[in-house]
Amino acid sequence: MQEFTKFPTKTGRRSLSRSISQSSTDSYSSAASYTDSSDDEVSPREKQQTNSKGSSNFCVKNIKQAEFGRREIEIAEQDMSALISLRKRAQGEKPLAGAKIVGCTHITAQTAVLIETLCALGAQCRWSACNIYSTQNEVAAALAEAGVAVFAWKGESEDDFWWCIDRCVNVDGWQANMILDDGGDLTHWVYKKYPSVFKKIRGIVEESVTGVHRLYQLSKAGKLCVPAMNVNDSVTKQKFDNLYCCRESILDGLKRTTDVMFGGKQVVVCGYGEVGKGCCAALKALGAIVYVTEIDPICALQACMDGFRVVKLSEVIRQVDVVITCTGNKNVVTREHLDRMKNSCIVCNMGHSNTEIDVTSLRTPELTWERVRSQVDHVIWPDGKRVVLLAEGRLLNLSCSTVPTFVLSITATTQALALIELYNAPEGRYKQDVYLLPKKMDEYVASLHLPSFDAHLTELTDDQAKYLGLNKNGPFKPNYYRY
Amino acid sequence: MQEFTKFPTKTGRRSLSRSISQSSTDSYSSAASYTDSSDDEVSPREKQQTNSKGSSNFCVKNIKQAEFGRREIEIAEQDMSALISLRKRAQGEKPLAGAKIVGCTHITAQTAVLIETLCALGAQCRWSACNIYSTQNEVAAALAEAGVAVFAWKGESEDDFWWCIDRCVNVDGWQANMILDDGGDLTHWVYKKYPSVFKKIRGIVEESVTGVHRLYQLSKAGKLCVPAMNVNDSVTKQKFDNLYCCRESILDGLKRTTDVMFGGKQVVVCGYGEVGKGCCAALKALGAIVYVTEIDPICALQACMDGFRVVKLSEVIRQVDVVITCTGNKNVVTREHLDRMKNSCIVCNMGHSNTEIDVTSLRTPELTWERVRSQVDHVIWPDGKRVVLLAEGRLLNLSCSTVPTFVLSITATTQALALIELYNAPEGRYKQDVYLLPKKMDEYVASLHLPSFDAHLTELTDDQAKYLGLNKNGPFKPNYYRY
Amino acid sequence: MQEFTKFPTKTGRRSLSRSISQSSTDSYSSAASYTDSSDDEVSPREKQQTNSKGSSNFCVKNIKQAEFGRREIEIAEQDMSALISLRKRAQGEKPLAGAKIVGCTHITAQTAVLIETLCALGAQCRWSACNIYSTQNEVAAALAEAGVAVFAWKGESEDDFWWCIDRCVNVDGWQANMILDDGGDLTHWVYKKYPSVFKKIRGIVEESVTGVHRLYQLSKAGKLCVPAMNVNDSVTKQKFDNLYCCRESILDGLKRTTDVMFGGKQVVVCGYGEVGKGCCAALKALGAIVYVTEIDPICALQACMDGFRVVKLSEVIRQVDVVITCTGNKNVVTREHLDRMKNSCIVCNMGHSNTEIDVTSLRTPELTWERVRSQVDHVIWPDGKRVVLLAEGRLLNLSCSTVPTFVLSITATTQALALIELYNAPEGRYKQDVYLLPKKMDEYVASLHLPSFDAHLTELTDDQAKYLGLNKNGPFKPNYYRY
């Protein structure tokens, strides 16, 4: 039991994790969540359920919701054609035949497409949720109905969370040989509780910043006895999750919560990394006047060249209509800033956690909080001034908008390829270390997504390839290329 | 009773009217609508309700919702500072003292701000709804609580609709002398049923295309015995309602319904008027590849110069991901086009009515309709192809997104000024005809909205005014100026 | 001789006229001007020249330059396919057969294409230059070689200017029946000197603001005994000459003179009419931070919605890197502003004349002027501060950049159609007044330019045309439509 106390509390930490799939947890994100009836208060762990084939090798909220979940999965499939084409290309050879994958991710229509792709490629899968809130119950039901051993529901307790993970790993007559993780909890559990299983794992694929960080620490400590693949830092994931995804979602998140008009609004974006770049581009494109704050002179210079005034927050805080944080830092927006904002100023966070805005400083007696809509609070000063705080300073796009399925497709495809690579790699190619996806596979992920755009790649001639010193099939760039 | 049959059926026609305020009718648009409990099935006409001051001079769904509606009105006020400043500037002199205004508009937080402004300027108001679905019940309750004689609720029957209008006009000891109308129904009712009242009206202010059209017809027929102001064609309303408003709402409407990613999507926009221009600008800015269809060579040339390929719909119908109609025409998207679209193609309408897409042609036995979310239908072909139809071809931005309060503020301010102008105009300034708002007042509406942007106008020097042959206070442009 | 003094001085006024074709006068604009050898100082009036067919019915600088001029004309033809297609469509019927056109325009490759089109359509033409500097000598030579009676050269004196015009009109056995004018000088000359010729003119086509103004004055005074067509205010000309053309040329003019980098530059644009809109759009698109000044609240509101801060010039004058005037007003940039600009600030004018910047105020003893490049002066303050003044405050795009041939094609096509219309109109269609081009012909001009973009117009079905109440062939918009 001591062991358990080392695990971070789910309720606190989980909601901060920057795993893009989490977006699906929100009530805005899809039809599925609207259908949740909260009248059924019996814990799934107490229920006896079987799917239509008589199996009860799962634990979900309500197996009867399977049909609705299946439709959501089908809708998701339409924007995840890369995985579908992977199914087609690799199905004959079943590259994951014999793979026994234990997985721990958000359970959404999109991850369902991934899980079913892994199955189609020959794998056996057992799955739990990496977040106690994020499971789409209907989708979990659909997976269970389709025969996947899934253990997850929306609103798990802390204890439920670890029980579900344990049910995936600890099963008679079945021993996992691959891990797909998002956050590192599953990996940690296997490492701690089932060291003998852990030693025989052929590969770990991890997608989150946090999980990757934990793997590097394990590796540094010399305790990582399994090759692991860091898919978080692949180019396609980085550019899509950050630059493009934020370009899409910042507008959406602001509109759904506040119906704000963008034209002519003065906005300050704190941080001009990929997330900030995406936010700035979208807001400028829709007619907002955007200011940028930066600590890094190189990013600041980019902001200048891109047409944004680079200022200190205190210079513009009195005049702006919207404040957006994208720094990964803490206390970027302080109480002092909040005190000086004008009436109706909107404050929100697109960065990596809820630390960027000092929300705690607003929980003082002289300020009144008024919840005006879901995820929207008015914080009211004694003089009547209102500041509009979104998602209590948590990630706006994960809380109040959706993430395009296409973006999730890129991550999911990367995960699938990483699993295939690790499972099939010849002895010795990967040591007991953390690896980045080989560039060639990053390029392959990209190429699988081009047909969605009806994009046609040019092929090098032999002569050109020789001139450039490249293989005609790639990789086409050195590792340090910045894109 | 005969008379009644001449009135268009509410259920059919009303939903087509291009009055921007209608947007508030949708469940997406504000918190208010979420609270509607449909369990109360008693007709408001049957209920006995009094407000806190003991008055029962109103008919709304539930007077107890007033507090919640008041908050919605207060939120709206924050983006309608032009009206608030009009209250301040004109309150001393009460320019509408003695005015008895009968109004028929959507009843939303935004129109409530208008109505209460009219009252603050000295007017007495009686109000009904111009749309059987669009009333925000809580807002109506708040108006009633504040003493406005309002007769409206969400979900009126055809009969209720006319009953409410009649209750506004037909009241002992009170005779309307001004009309504010949106759609022309109220005007028509007074004209037909109370000709003696009609003759004594000092002015009509009409905002909708339809209502203006009816006024011009009346005028042509020599039957308009009252001066009327066409606020629909004022510059600020046109540019904001169309160009800017659609630039804001096309992205919002598509995201909320389909979560579609814009980057790289191929989109065809039918029509390159102001609405089309707004849609194209927004979509291009977010990374879509946009094609345009046009019948007018001048607009087509503008599309070319703005960087859009001008094509016939049939040229690109097979390849596009989204089809948007903005023509004001009918059957722009035919069954033949729909048959040729690719799987998952999204089809929607931003134009003036639901005629642009031939939705009727899709109601045939071989096609299956599947309602996947509110306002989103999958129409499924026998081969499994799905076309995603939004709002059944009705206006996307009114059905599935919100309209910025700021835009509504411009229209409302124009209406208020038009009422003041007509009510106070010296005898003879306005004949029995339909007038456009004087350019100087159009400029005044604009100037009232500049402080929201902290925009500072430059003033002409005497010397410059003389050089330009202009009055220093405007008007600054000839009537034919195109902006 | 008295008469002459009423004519404005060429050297002064001419350079102010906003006739876009004037751009060709600058040394930047085309190869032709580079070849000017200034060693030949003999006045063309003194020379005896004949073309290869033995004709000497012209007066140009050097007939031997014809071949080079012909090549320039051919290059221009490639971007003026609308005129070429007009030649083809109308050539069979020769709609200008019998027309004797006397013209006075800039003489450039582009106008040469127009003149030769008129000839191809059956007209006889005699031509002089409307500007003493703007003639491309090689092009004039090519026209003369081709048989056009052209009287023009670069660097005419005031006396030469009127002599050339007179030589066009005053010729034995040939009497003009049509006038094509740019600036109104030719019209005025005929009106004053040859009243009997004037009375028999069937139509005047005038393109410039100034010329149109003079026609309206004549009309008001009841002295216009000839129908005249104002092509200056046609939609296509306005939008192309102003919005699009300035969007193209502001960057070009700044680069060619100063090599300034746009990224991150702070720019203030005075005036947000079509010219200002074009400048702002281009500069913002290239990464500049743009401020706008306006006197008109409607245009100011547009600037806000388009994402520009609206300020008074004095608020930003200390911080901006570039000041651009587009107002049509005078003394918009005063000496006081100039005193407060920062070192290296660039000042230039895109408006209608050289009055916008108070350049005269800079001609004081304490300031040093340094000509650093053609059209670029450094004005140096006693403390060493330099202000970079372009084109001495004259129009930047006409002085320092080129105007796309395509834009000139639109104007030229409009002129040709106006001539055809006036020449062939049945008796009584046009009275002795100034007319705008019929909208249908405006649309026709546009349609002739669509093939350049490979743009495909959609045609209305009978049913749609009926629904819209339109003729299938246009006109498609009411006259007041704003585009």
Added chain:
Amino acid sequence: MQEFTKFPTKTGRRSLSRSISQSSTDSYSSAASYTDSSDDEVSPREKQQTNSKGSSNFCVKNIKQAEFGRREIEIAEQDMSALISLRKRAQGEKPLAGAKIVGCTHITAQTAVLIETLCALGAQCRWSACNIYSTQNEVAAALAEAGVAVFAWKGESEDDFWWCIDRCVNVDGWQANMILDDGGDLTHWVYKKYPSVFKKIRGIVEESVTGVHRLYQLSKAGKLCVPAMNVNDSVTKQKFDNLYCCRESILDGLKRTTDVMFGGKQVVVCGYGEVGKGCCAALKALGAIVYVTEIDPICALQACMDGFRVVKLSEVIRQVDVVITCTGNKNVVTREHLDRMKNSCIVCNMGHSNTEIDVTSLRTPELTWERVRSQVDHVIWPDGKRVVLLAEGRLLNLSCSTVPTFVLSITATTQALALIELYNAPEGRYKQDVYLLPKKMDEYVASLHLPSFDAHLTELTDDQAKYLGLNKNGPFKPNYYRY
């Protein structure tokens, strides 16, 4: 003499080198080049010249042009305030005191500012030109007048080129201890001809792709006995030289050569690296319709998300108006493509050398070449079709437009800092290898350029720095950060 043959031929290779400073070589780039009188045909090597202080330790075209050159240098200084501020900050300590720098770069106003900065920091400098055409003679004269030992003129012969380099290195009583090179010729010369000097060099700073490549080869071969700094791959240089600089110069290069209108033009850009991204962004922003070709699926996916259709060149070659190569590859545009282009299609190269367009294939008897302007050829097919070839396929922006001084300032500042770092580095910090500039210095270069934009950096608090695990003064990003 054998040795000499190993050096590449200047006339051929030099013009290919991608050193951005080369832009100044073109007659468009500055006033200086216009003043070149070609009447003076005496070789500078034959002349006896002394500056006003009596020194003749230089060899330039004409020392009398010094004053004009000085003015050009002063103009350049205004956009190179980073170097000026470096002079101020470092002047007290003279960090280059004792440094004897031999340099070989383009000799332009901008490099003159660099050279004089090095002198101000305490260095002694001897300088030659890295390109036989690129020297601005007036600037060289100004440097010579100021006491710099400069050996360079425009139009050197191959023999002159090496003679100048030799005169810099081979001088009695002065031995170089630092090398600043652009292209590697100087380095190679010292390495080959003066091995004893080479061994005592304390550091080499190299800016060009080619020169860096040669250094890496030397290093691999174990023959690099000196630490060298690769400034070519610093972030600021890469982003500015490529993305931003091309965004600025593609429009300029096209306008100056062809006066083409961008609005509505169909353009294909081959290659979507930084150069391609810059070109595409600018062209799209000005209203062109842009297609992209790519071989790399990741870049192709970026192009899709940025709103460009990704095609094979052959798919669009018939319809495009402009073809731009930015690949670094060879024969990207083949004769077959050229044969299929439409009339008036413009073809140009923004990539790294003149190999991208197969210009050689156009030099066949059936095609006629017509030089219509400087750097503009019409290649005419037998059927009359013309293709407009710019700069004979060499780099457009270096041949036909200018590079903003500000961009050159970034490179020059980086070079200066690299020299200071290598010269002052403690023994052992740098081995005999090629190094990238430390990220912290890259950030310092950026920070020196922020004041030009009046940009204000935010500073981390101690608490924040600790939270992020960063030093408050940077570096702020890991080495692999992509910006």
